[in-house]
Amino acid sequence: MSKPSRATAADVALAAGVSKWTVTRAFTPGASIAEHSRERVLQEAAKLGYRPNLLARSLTTKTTNLVAILVDDFANSYKLPVLEVLTQALQAEQMAAVLININQHFDHLSAILDADQRQVDAVILVGTDFKDEALKLSTLPASRPPLYVLARESTIAHIPAVSCDASVSMAAINQHLWAQGYRRPGFMSGPRSLSTALGRKSHFTAFWQQQAGTPVPELAAGSYDHRAAAQALRTYLQQTPAAERIDVLMCENDALAIGAIETARHEFGLRVPQDLAIAGYDGDELAASPSFNLTSYRQPLQEMVAALIDMLKGRSEARSINLPGELIIRGST
Amino acid sequence: MSKPSRATAADVALAAGVSKWTVTRAFTPGASIAEHSRERVLQEAAKLGYRPNLLARSLTTKTTNLVAILVDDFANSYKLPVLEVLTQALQAEQMAAVLININQHFDHLSAILDADQRQVDAVILVGTDFKDEALKLSTLPASRPPLYVLARESTIAHIPAVSCDASVSMAAINQHLWAQGYRRPGFMSGPRSLSTALGRKSHFTAFWQQQAGTPVPELAAGSYDHRAAAQALRTYLQQTPAAERIDVLMCENDALAIGAIETARHEFGLRVPQDLAIAGYDGDELAASPSFNLTSYRQPLQEMVAALIDMLKGRSEARSINLPGELIIRGST
DNA sequence: CCGCGCTTTGCTACCGGTTGCAAAGCAATG
DNA sequence: CATTGCTTTGCAACCGGTAGCAAAGCGCGG
Known part of the structure; x- marks a missing residue:
């Protein structure tokens, strides 16, 4: 039960005989550090089981690599593949998804405010039913995280939506x-x-x-x-x-x-x-x-999610787009 | 695009004519603070759109109110109601769920390490297929977050499981x-x-x-x-x-x-x-x-989730339990 | 008016990293 | 041997809160 407290950068620095800043550098791709000291640090880090605390990192870098996903419709089984594709795509970018359940106890606005307090990098509304939240959105603090809409068109100006045409x-x-x-x-x-x-x-x-x-x-x-x-x-x-x-x-x-x-x-x-x-x-x-x-x-789910992630990573301009899917004719018509 | 940087406790303190510690107290239930100054602070906070940065808070309190949920089986539609009940129950406790997709690119071990770096309070394995991770678990750092298993029995000693009997x-x-x-x-x-x-x-x-x-x-x-x-x-x-x-x-x-x-x-x-x-x-x-x-x-999903959350909030002893469900007889037998 | 105890407030230190700059190390150059 | 320029390392400050303690404020009895 007595959890041994995690090793910190300072602990590793002590063990490796360097300063804690050098430890940080060893874990920062592309940082200016001599190869031999990087190896020395990584070796000691492995020995101590050190892995950088992402919370502390996020505090200074202002980016958490967390994205909130708002879902208000768990009765629709199509949400499951959507979540699967979304989480996988986010994880491929070293990000993670915070799944937020919108229901009568927790509305869109609370969810966005809550996500904002957690400093998420973006909020994705997955085909959710906005009602008149559009109006209320104007009451949000100006510095809210960027919003994106997936799988429905955006009726709200300045909020990009990725949907099926x-x-x-x-x-x-x-x-x-x-x-x-x-x-x-x-x-x-x-x-x-x-x-x-x-x-x-x-x-x-x-x-x-x-x-x-x-x-x-x-x-x-x-x-x-x-x-x-x-x-x-x-x-x-x-x-x-x-x-x-x-x-x-x-x-x-x-x-x-x-x-x-x-x-x-x-x-x-x-x-x-x-x-x-x-x-x-x-x-x-x-x-x-x-x-x-x-x-x-x-719906072209993979493509839609890929396009959305390009936007939120800033690799492409954030704007509403429509993608074509494919008609699948079966026996019911 | 020029995001106005968020207001901090210090900003509110300045506006309200108090110190930043008093601002913290205004947002801490049960803290020792005079009623009139709490009101003053909350009023200024509302004006500036201030809400405490949970990241910074977590850094000192050592608790993030985040729980990682590991899912490896998005083809099973039953996962959707499980996620619904889980997220709702977590949110009722002011916690949030980080949904992690286990697949060929991202195994249980990576997921647990990743969640650990994000300082989650707990990791819940939702009916996932462990394979021989049990052995590998011993290679995890001793200070990993507590693990819980939902909807399957635990074959691993010391990891509590909540399942249907x-x-x-x-x-x-x-x-x-x-x-x-x-x-x-x-x-x-x-x-x-x-x-x-x-x-x-x-x-x-x-x-x-x-x-x-x-x-x-x-x-x-x-x-x-x-x-x-x-x-x-x-x-x-x-x-x-x-x-x-x-x-x-x-x-x-x-x-x-x-x-x-x-x-x-x-x-x-x-x-x-x-x-x-x-x-x-x-x-x-x-x-x-x-x-x-x-x-x-x-399966008694609500009860299982409630029991699990009681454990991870420390309200009940963390141990494996089995709950009874209900046989529903329909036309297929 | 003083002193006591309780409430309220301010302060130092710290959580575990990162930033940006200055200093040190080092090799090549003149 | 001094100078130059590049790489590498150390440091002070900071991110935005919280813990715990000490000082200040306040009401009240004596």
Whole structure:
């Protein structure tokens, strides 16, 4: 239990017969130090189990190599691959991710303030639902850490967003669905503010209103939870006579699409795609499984994360960008 | 772009006409400070947007309120609710989680050393596959942060583990399956070392060998990936004549069970549970959906995390414990 | 008005590194 | 042998807080 206190640079210096500044230099790539004394220091450091205290280092260098990742949507299984890719990319740059759970006890603003106190180098909002935080952001201290938005478009000026191109992707989806002969489309949306920020809904409805001339019914799930999706479709099907129903349902993401498929099949006995075709968005692994076999638009996750990290490392200009993904046609349409 | 440098305690002190130590006290609950000067300080602090620098604080207090969470298994969707519950519980204690991705580029040992350099207060291994790290752990510096294991049993002395009671849970499952009339069971396992550490396999096979007297075939998936599960079942079904096949497959967790259901149904046209019953373990949300309708044993996630946090906050003795969960019987058995 | 005890405040020292400059070491040059 | 220029090392100061102690402030009884 009596933890031997960690060795410090001064301890190593004493053992190696140099000053503590020389020890620091031995651990600083490219520092001015004689090869023989670097070796001597590293040798003693290894013997004592010394590794620089990153906290102390950060205090002077003003950079922690920590990035806060804000997630408000743990019900969406697509968040897992996003976290996987993000953490791996950060770790490849010697950085680490602080995962922050946004929920009713801890809102975006508190999270940003908290992350700021921890001196993180950046804050990444991963497809989170901002609500009217945009306004509140102006109340943040001017010296907050830089914010980035991943996997949704930024509705807030000066906050760069890296996302999948809604215009290009929805065009591909629309073209596919049109070619398949669908003519009575519906759209299932998630959180209201996010639906706006994503732009998927607007590109979808714009196309179909122009092509088919009919309004596109919106099935509002309100969140990216497959249970909410089930409820939204349930309500729609109960209220709509079979003859008036949509023939294809475009879902804002795969989590919604999966919930919709479940309900269509198991509660209403509808065949997918014969009675109701369903398409999703994200390219979630689960959607590919034979049970769902979901047509989806795969987001270019690796590329998006790489672009984001280039920005926050200052290797490229920080600005909002849209990247193209890939339409994956499966049996559900 | 010219970031105004953050206000420090000294700045606030100057503005409030007190010393910087008084500023510190205003932000320290229970410190000895006059009410009027606390208010004065807080007021000036708000005006300047001052919030204490937690990095600097940690340097002297020796506690960062950061906990590293090691995850090596992002293909298992159950990790998402685990992360959700963990982060929320940590945040309720004013702590934050550093999420570390263990993969071929970054092993357990590097992760622990890295976390140590960041001075985390503890490291939590979330159901990770240790391999022979146990041996290597002895090469760690003696002053490493305390390690805890969540959702698997610890095979390493002195490292406390909080897990779901394998003996109790498997007894409940065995009793259920026996009562349903199944007599030819099989077991699907994940990573070899984890299967041992979890103890689910041993409790399962012990029961059936005693009851039915027959050996229990093991379908080794090798990892907790639904694709690996699909492959393991595929191989088994191809190699085993229908008459000799198992009638129930117990899977080490839900991710495997889902892969098995997919393959049984869609590749071999087997009805679940009539032709082959399937059960899982974890209580993953997805398994509950009508598509899978999986019988599973729900781990008491909230309680496990609460117990773990009590330990790492020193509110309870740090030792390995097993908690009981709940058998959830659904249509797959 | 003095002295006592309690509250409140200020101060020195320190946490474990890094920065930037000055001094020392050293070899080559004139 | 003194000078020059480059490399290497040591040092004072600092990053932004906190711990622990000593001094100051204050209310009150005598």
